[in-house]
Amino acid sequence: MITSTANGQVKHVVNLMNKAKYRRENREFVVEGIKMVLEAPEESVEKIFVAESFVQSHKSGLENIQWDSPKMETVSDNVFKQMSDTMTPQGIMAIVKMKESPLSEVVGQEKAFVMVCEDLQDPGNLGTIIRTGEGAGVSGIIMSKNTVDVYNPKTIRSTMGSIYRVPFLYTDNLQETIRQMKALGVTVYAAHLNGNNSYAKEDYSGKCAFLIGNEGNGLKSETTELADKLIKIPMEGSVESLNAAVSAAVLMYEVNRQRRG
């Protein structure tokens, strides 16, 4: 059992939790909680850490956990608390290998339905878009280089496991990636406050992608220019804009509604 925070594995976890650069260098991230650990694809799991008291209280109950696995490491409760990102740790976390998808997988085999996030900054917004995206049936998610790190513990938490199942990629050149999608026959819609078409009047039965801009500044003009159409979500009252994850959800579920027929 690991009983010291000076332990190398513990330091590795803490660094993975706190430093995006360290995560990128190691191509690993950390997930916490029973649900997130159990849903992780087995081949991607590098290591599982359980708190001493978690073993005592769950060893007989949780049969899905391979307690004898060489990947399993027990740590004292105090050390686990130091490793955890949450106020009330569940007592289980795992190191998981990063996996990004190629553009062909994000665009999908049949009906492309892609959310494109430009420089989103709020980890909760990004995580919620991934979660809602799985629910609405997106084929994948594309993020600009300056979008918040999808492997941030807060983002991972708010995906509720969808991070394992929704194909996604980061791109160094968002505009080029959008051009590549257009070449694949994808119609690109920009959600824009100056859009003159209501999102609900468009036909999303074909391949489609939606550009979602930064929370404060919206889409860059050079990105907006690549869109085939500017659409807007109508707003009553004095509302100037909607939350980014809410806008994305409204658009995604309109596609879902239309495609279900």
Place this chain on the structure above:
Amino acid sequence: MITSTANGQVKHVVNLMNKAKYRRENREFVVEGIKMVLEAPEESVEKIFVAESFVQSHKSGLENIQWDSPKMETVSDNVFKQMSDTMTPQGIMAIVKMKESPLSEVVGQEKAFVMVCEDLQDPGNLGTIIRTGEGAGVSGIIMSKNTVDVYNPKTIRSTMGSIYRVPFLYTDNLQETIRQMKALGVTVYAAHLNGNNSYAKEDYSGKCAFLIGNEGNGLKSETTELADKLIKIPMEGSVESLNAAVSAAVLMYEVNRQRRG
């Protein structure tokens, strides 16, 4: 100028920021930032606090602020930081009088469109529902007694000013309030994982209300039983549920879409 955190007004603000009970007893709450202070209804504003450096940098620029008002109080930058709930304070905040609406106003004059929140716990979710609600054109919002305090600084921030404009009320007896709405001819829909009707197949042209449950536990069964219809938002993949604010947004914008025609 106030230069000490021992000042009675400073203590009052700090208590209003941090204690829901103190807010209720005083029937006051605090809003922060230029936008939130300027959008507050003038008659509801009790006091405005500005940081010394805010006065220096904005006195000539911000003409909407009544700098000579007896309600205006300047505080030193250090004291303002102590009063603020944010990491990077803008330098302006106000004490605002609480105002709840009667049920008749929440239900609205013509077309009732009410969101009913039962025991929502996340301040950001509640604030986002109020903001999206204004955008989608709700007539008002009803909250159970155990819903998170709408005057919590985090909730207020995430409403982006909609808190001043969307009628709302707390009720001690949610079930009784739902019965009263039904007596007014409102059709009540429960968003429920066991719903067998897709939300998008219903007709929301008439008076309608939606019951939204707690993030972890959903709606109580005795509340669900009062609904005229259980509806669900279809989900692809392995998603078990959507975020509460996202679910509410999808429902609200479907009503908006149908009513715009």
